[in-house]
Amino acid sequence: MKKIIRVWDLPVRLFHWLLVICIVVSFATVKIGGNAMDFHARAGYCVLVLIIFRICWGLIGSHHARFINFVPSPKGLLAYVSGKTKAGLGHNPLGALSVLALIASVSLQAVTGLFANDDISFEGPFAKHVSNRVVELLTSIHHFNEKVLIILIVLHLCAILYYQKFKGENLIKPMLLGDKEIDPSEEAKYLPADLGHASKDGGLQRGLALLLLSLIAVILGYFITA
Numbered sequence: 001m002k003k004i005i006r007v008w009d010l011p012v013r014l015f016h017w018l019l020v021i022c023i024v025v026s027f028a029t030v031k032i033g034g035n036a037m038d039f040h041a042r043a044g045y046c047v048l049v050l051i052i053f054r055i056c057w058g059l060i061g062s063h064h065a066r067f068i069n070f071v072p073s074p075k076g077l078l079a080y081v082s083g084k085t086k087a088g089l090g091h092n093p094l095g096a097l098s099v100l101a102l103i104a105s106v107s108l109q110a111v112t113g114l115f116a117n118d119d120i121s122f123e124g125p126f127a128k129h130v131s132n133r134v135v136e137l138l139t140s141i142h143h144f145n146e147k148v149l150i151i152l153i154v155l156h157l158c159a160i161l162y163y164q165k166f167k168g169e170n171l172i173k174p175m176l177l178g179d180k181e182i183d184p185s186e187e188a189k190y191l192p193a194d195l196g197h198a199s200k201d202g203g204l205q206r207g208l209a210l211l212l213l214s215l216i217a218v219i220l221g222y223f224i225t226a
């Protein structure tokens with residue numbers, strides 16, 4: 001019988017799919033321009049709230065959400081790449097690097113946006129607090145990082161497709177529904193300790209996540225509207 005293990009708790013799944021929606025909205029609204037820039041900013045604020053939430057959840061969240069349980073040491077990464085260690089149930093060491101790069105690039109995009117200026121009629125809420133030189137610099141980083149972010153997203157999608165096509169592993173279903181189904185014949189592929197380690201995903205964890213997310217939204221909203 002297949003072992004069913006909760007890997008991605010609801011907060012991580014909601015974080016992921018809301019992030020995807022907000023980033024698509026950010027890209028779409030900037031292409032439309034004009035009044036849609038208001039929505040560009042709002043989608044960007046939501047991205048910022050989500051990212052700050054994910055960083056906190058990476059410290060206090062469930063087992064597989066925690067950075068300490070998936071960010072590899074250089075030694076661990078080498079051992080994984082050379083095939084000397086097995087994969088965990090959560091992000092594998094290479095996947096972890098791509099997750100960190102995505103989080104870093106998305107964060108940089110959202111933070112620089114707060115200071116960016118389109119030279120016409122729209123600027124981020126913090127642009128008026130810094131000099132023109134700083135606004136110019138952060139706006140050009142906002143432009144440059146757009147390309148970096150697109151490359152990282154394409155790599156992310158290629159990696160997921162690669163796992164599906166060549167390794168027969170569907171990573172999308174667990175990111176949608178939370179669970180991984182492990183066939184007894186596949187158990188040897190995974191770290192034994194991980195097979196006994198599900199992510200806690202009960203009412204208490206979900207309530208805590210909602211509280212944390214709301215708190216971050218209120219604090220950020222305060223600074224943006226102040």
Ligand code: HEM
Pocket residue numbers: 012015016019020023024054065090091092095099102103106153156157160171172173175
């Ligand atoms: C805007 C585009 C996207 C961004 C910025 C993005 C970002 C991320 C991030 C940050 C994670 C880590 C999740 C966490 O631990 O909290 C992740 C994981 C994941 N994403 Fe995305 N994602 C994007 C689009 C997509 C799409 C379109 C799909 C599905 C077709 C997808 C499927 C997945 C899957 C399956 C994982 C888990 C990978 C694993 O098992 O290690 N992502 N993504």
Ligand code: HEM
Pocket residue numbers: 023026027030040041042043044045047106109110111112113114115116117118119122123124125139142143146
């Ligand atoms: C992760 C979230 C964000 C993404 C993905 C994003 C993406 C982009 C992209 C692709 C552009 C077009 C750059 C170009 O023309 O080549 C842009 C421009 C701009 N963004 Fe964002 N952005 C985000 C967050 C924000 C935030 C939070 C704000 C401010 C509240 C903001 C303010 C601006 C401004 C003012 C411009 C115009 C810059 C110019 O035309 O020179 N962005 N953004």
